[in-house]
Amino acid sequence: MGIPREAYDAFQSIVGSEWVSDDPAICAADYKGGAATGIRDKGSVRPACSIQPKSSEEVRRIVKVCNRFSLPYVPTSTYFSATCAPNRDNTVMMDLKRMDKFDIDYKNMYAVVEPGVSFSMLQAELFKRDLFTFVPGCGSQASVLANNLHIGDAPMGWRVGLGYRRLLACEWVLPDGELLKLGSRSYLKDYFWGEGPGPDLRGLLRGNGGPNGGLGTVTKLAVKVFSFIPKQLEPQGIQPKTTFKLPEERMRWYNARFPSLEQTLDAIYELGRCEIGFIVMHVDPIFGYIARSRGKGANFFWQEWDKAKETLDRKQGWLRVLLTGFTSEKQLVYEENVLRDVVTDYGGELRPARPLDETHLQSADAIAANAIGRRFYSIIYFESVDAGLAVGRADAKIKERYTPPLADTYGLPGWIVPYDFAHVAKQELLNYGDVDDVEYLSELHNECRKNDIKIGAYPYMEDPDLFGPFCFNYHQKLRGFKAIFDPNNVSNPPKPLTRN
Amino acid sequence: MKLEDYIHDAKGCVRCSNCKFIDHIWVQSARFARQCPINMKYKFNLYSASGLLHSAVGIMENELEFTPRLLDALYKCTLCGACDIRCKRNLDLEVLSVIETLKARCVEVGKGPMLEHKVVKENIETYNNQYGFPHMNRLSWLTSDVRSVSKVDMLYFVGCTGSYIDNDIAQAASKILTHTNTEFMVSPDEWCCGYLLYSTGQLEAFKRQVEHNIRMVKELGVSSILVTCAQCYKTWKVDYPKVLGKSTDDMNFKVVHIVEYLAELIKEGKLSFKNRIDMKVTYHDPCNLARLAEPWFQWQGEHRRMGVLEPPKTFRRGDGGVYQQPRYILTSIPGIEFREMERARDNALCCGGGAGVSLSFSDFALWIASERLEEAKATGAEAIVTACPTGKRILSEAARQGKGNIKVYDINELILKAIL
Numbered sequence: 009m010g011i012p013r014e015a016y017d018a019f020q021s022i023v024g025s026e027w028v029s030d031d032p033a034i035c036a037a038d039y040k041g042g043a044a045t046g047i048r049d050k051g052s053v054r055p056a057c058s059i060q061p062k063s064s065e066e067v068r069r070i071v072k073v074c075n076r077f078s079l080p081y082v083p084t085s086t087y088f089s090a091t092c093a094p095n096r097d098n099t100v101m102m103d104l105k106r107m108d109k110f111d112i113d114y115k116n117m118y119a120v121v122e123p124g125v126s127f128s129m130l131q132a133e134l135f136k137r138d139l140f141t142f143v144p145g146c147g148s149q150a151s152v153l154a155n156n157l158h159i160g161d162a163p164m165g166w167r168v169g170l171g172y173r174r175l176l177a178c179e180w181v182l183p184d185g186e187l188l189k190l191g192s193r194s195y196l197k198d199y200f201w202g203e204g205p206g207p208d209l210r211g212l213l214r215g216n217g218g219p220n221g222g223l224g225t226v227t228k229l230a231v232k233v234f235s236f237i238p239k240q241l242e243p244q245g246i247q248p249k250t251t252f253k254l255p256e257e258r259m260r261w262y263n264a265r266f267p268s269l270e271q272t273l274d275a276i277y278e279l280g281r282c283e284i285g286f287i288v289m290h291v292d293p294i295f296g297y298i299a300r301s302r303g304k305g306a307n308f309f310w311q312e313w314d315k316a317k318e319t320l321d322r323k324q325g326w327l328r329v330l331l332t333g334f335t336s337e338k339q340l341v342y343e344e345n346v347l348r349d350v351v352t353d354y355g356g357e358l359r360p361a362r363p364l365d366e367t368h369l370q371s372a373d374a375i376a377a378n379a380i381g382r383r384f385y386s387i388i389y390f391e392s393v394d395a396g397l398a399v400g401r402a403d404a405k406i407k408e409r410y411t412p413p414l415a416d417t418y419g420l421p422g423w424i425v426p427y428d429f430a431h432v433a434k435q436e437l438l439n440y441g442d443v444d445d446v447e448y449l450s451e452l453h454n455e456c457r458k459n460d461i462k463i464g465a466y467p468y469m470e471d472p473d474l475f476g477p478f479c480f481n482y483h484q485k486l487r488g489f490k491a492i493f494d495p496n497n498v499s500n501p502p503k504p505l506t507r508n
Numbered sequence: 509m510k511l512e513d514y515i516h517d518a519k520g521c522v523r524c525s526n527c528k529f530i531d532h533i534w535v536q537s538a539r540f541a542r543q544c545p546i547n548m549k550y551k552f553n554l555y556s557a558s559g560l561l562h563s564a565v566g567i568m569e570n571e572l573e574f575t576p577r578l579l580d581a582l583y584k585c586t587l588c589g590a591c592d593i594r595c596k597r598n599l600d601l602e603v604l605s606v607i608e609t610l611k612a613r614c615v616e617v618g619k620g621p622m623l624e625h626k627v628v629k630e631n632i633e634t635y636n637n638q639y640g641f642p643h644m645n646r647l648s649w650l651t652s653d654v655r656s657v658s659k660v661d662m663l664y665f666v667g668c669t670g671s672y673i674d675n676d677i678a679q680a681a682s683k684i685l686t687h688t689n690t691e692f693m694v695s696p697d698e699w700c701c702g703y704l705l706y707s708t709g710q711l712e713a714f715k716r717q718v719e720h721n722i723r724m725v726k727e728l729g730v731s732s733i734l735v736t737c738a739q740c741y742k743t744w745k746v747d748y749p750k751v752l753g754k755s756t757d758d759m760n761f762k763v764v765h766i767v768e769y770l771a772e773l774i775k776e777g778k779l780s781f782k783n784r785i786d787m788k789v790t791y792h793d794p795c796n797l798a799r800l801a802e803p804w805f806q807w808q809g810e811h812r813r814m815g816v817l818e819p820p821k822t823f824r825r826g827d828g829g830v831y832q833q834p835r836y837i838l839t840s841i842p843g844i845e846f847r848e849m850e851r852a853r854d855n856a857l858c859c860g861g862g863a864g865v866s867l868s869f870s871d872f873a874l875w876i877a878s879e880r881l882e883e884a885k886a887t888g889a890e891a892i893v894t895a896c897p898t899g900k901r902i903l904s905e906a907a908r909q910g911k912g913n914i915k916v917y918d919i920n921e922l923i924l925k926a927i928l
Contacts, residue, residue, distance in 0.1 A: 087525070
């Protein structure tokens with residue numbers, strides 16, 4: 009099998025011969041790997057070619073060719089999500105890494121990014137002007153554009169919310185190759201405002217996990233950025249131990265321990281009501297063990313984690329808070345006082361933590377979770393803080409049946425990261441398996457999902473065909489959108505519908 | 509040391525793409541955020557550690573052959589190791605070893621190396637040096653004011669480039685050693701260290717060099733090998749024990765780069781600088797002296813479940829490189845104003861001089877070098893200093909081609925200016 013010569017020639021004429029290839033090695037490097045390998049990419053097949061456009065216009069022309077020859081295409085940027093694994097014969101992988109331009113409007117506090125712009129690239133430039141964007145846990149190598157469309161979550165979301173609060177105007181190449189401009193980009197030719205004048209279809213572009221390339225390709229997106237402190241963070245260290253030294257007069261980390269998880273969550277709600285903090289989250293203690301193992305390897309981790317089985321108080325809750333005096337040093341002092349009061353009120357014990365940041369502000373290391381098993385897989389919900397805990401506990405119970413072969417996480421309910429000052433939270437059950445355990449991870453995932461339906465949870469990246477019948481048959485609506493936007497079913501089919 | 513020894517590592521890639529970036533904590537601008545030369549230029553995932561690891565799995569599982577683009581990606585990879593330690597910030601994967609053994613497999617099946625690398629092999633086998641000069645001229649660089657003696661404990665292993673091409677470095681180094689009353693010897697029996705053979709996958713030919721040079725050291729009775737070439741340094745310190753199935757600590761000699769030695773002398777007050785050099789300089793960390801300089805720890809054992817290794821293994825993660833000494837030396841020279849590049853120390857961008865890439869793909873190698881010069885210029889430096897003859901050579905060539913209005917020095921040349 010292969011794509012028609014005429015189509016390939018057309019691709020070459022669009023991007024130049026050096027930016028398209030059907031060499032088997034190029035194609036073989038473009039369909040395996042990524043988060044949730046073996047679960048979200050089941051049935052993936054080697055693509056027929058890989059092509060790298062440089063502009064929206066080139067994307068548009070490529071998509072037109074795909075439609076003319078009925079060739080499925082998958083738009084990708086950094087490809088950390090295995091949802092971009094091709095699953096149809098003759099797929100064209102549209103790798104958007106050459107589209108790496110960005111433009112920051114410092115005065116109006118937004119950045120227009122192309123798909124090839126990664127978080128650390130943008131964050132470093134924003135920090136120079138006392139601005140910031142969030143950095144997702146999956147890593148600062150991820151695409152700013154793709155991640156915002158996907159979900160846009162990060163611990164910094166405590167203050168700045170999820171992606172829905174950040175998307176502004178954009179350019180969108182539809183699955184038929186037409187270019188659609190949303191928000192102010194459509195009429196005023198700038199990106200300042202997402203809602204108009206002009207059409208606003210941003211809900212179609214993201215939602216719970218986004219359409220994953222199933223409804224075309226966003227080639228330029230404006231994202232809101234935020235005010236940061238007027239101080240530069242100081243990088244320190246040699247890999248594997250690198251960190252920012254925080255300016256202590258403006259930024260301080262605190263850890264708090266509570267007698268129970270319920271008290272921890274009550275404290276989180278209270279902190280939300282007080283609207284203090286830059287990052288507030290309940291951490292799964294296993295993260296601390298992973299962090300301490302950096303540079304020491306999996307052997308060291310398991311040695312320590314096995315010991316923890318006896319010593320870890322599983323009823324306790326662990327809160328981690330980064331306070332930041334965005335407006336002044338006095339703000340930091342005020343927030344410290346509030347934090348101290350809240351922790352005391354809810355029976356906790358507060359301790360200052362090291363004035364360092366290794367994994368949140370410009371770098372993120374969720375990938376380290378793969379060090380202790382090589383196949384890390386999360387089961388995630390976006391829920392209220394309380395409900396997140398309930399779901400986490402229910403799923404942890406299910407997980408007992410898969411332990412072993414999956415790593416024993418001691419019945420802990422996982423990581424709870426609240427956003428928007430505790431309006432919503434991510435509950436993430438953290439599961440660690442070996443390469444050969446992917447089937448168990450997959451089964452656990454399915455069983456938890458079935459349980460979710462019963463308890464009415466809001467799972468992340470849910471399976472539309474499974475959940476649709478319980479949620480007003482929304483999968484049928486999705487099918488309708490897919491048919492309207494992608495009549496030839498070429499844009500990462502069958503996304504956003506169920507793949508398997 | 510074969511590809512299958514690293515199948516766990518190759519399969520462990522989760523395609524996070526961190527191998528393409530410097531440590532994110534150290535990213536200071538979008539312009540200099542990336543670190544993998546082949547990926548910066550060619551962008552396809554194949555042109556990255558991730559792509560090469562997936563290819564290695566494909567080769568091992570007979571799902572893939574050495575295609576033209578795989579050969580292109582593999583032999584344009586400079587083995588700079590940036591991906592290796594970047595990956596090891598989070599995971600326990602021997603990324604560089606996978607790529608090295610993939611090259612070796614490529615040679616085994618007759619698909620590699622590139623033509624120019626075969627010529628190097630012929631030169632080495634015939635003349636004992638990579639350039640094809642007569643072996644008898646190996647010590648022609650020696651000047652009368654250099655005091656080398658026999659029957660001492662330290663051998664100055666000059667390397668092919670210092671011996672035949674860039675005599676200035678060898679002469680400067682030996683004059684510095686003479687000035688500091690260091691007793692050292694040089695050997696007419698020195699053969700090429702074999703760096704190019706190893707890094708292009710020609711392991712059988714490499715072993716011949718290893719055997720000869722180790723025998724030479726034994727016969728000379730030296731226990732310390734002093735080098736001025738970063739590639740010689742890493743080859744002696746890491747690759748020799750590696751192909752012999754030993755750890756660096758098991759070898760009967762110690763490998764020392766001259767910057768390590770001189771930094772100690774400065775600290776002890778045995779070397780000082782009398783001349784001012786009024787110049788803004790930046791330092792380019794040679795890959796093989798910096799992130800790849802750590803000793804090799806031989807490991808043989810089992811990969812157990814959940815990443816556990818039995819027996820436990822010591823990984824080279826890049827934090828033991830020779831980073832501080834050259835900076836200490838440069839900042840000790842009166843008048844020098846030191847400027848750091850954004851991609852420094854473990855995050856340094858390769859100069860393009862590694863793994864024989866400059867021989868087979870000179871335009872690409874010069875592109876990398878010009879990228880490095882751009883970064884150096886962005887610091888406001890008037891000169892870029894390095895500690896590797898190959899690095900100096902390719903950076904100088906890029907500068908000559910007008911890619912950077914900046915001077916290029918080996919660190920020995922500056923030290924010599926400051927003391928004599």
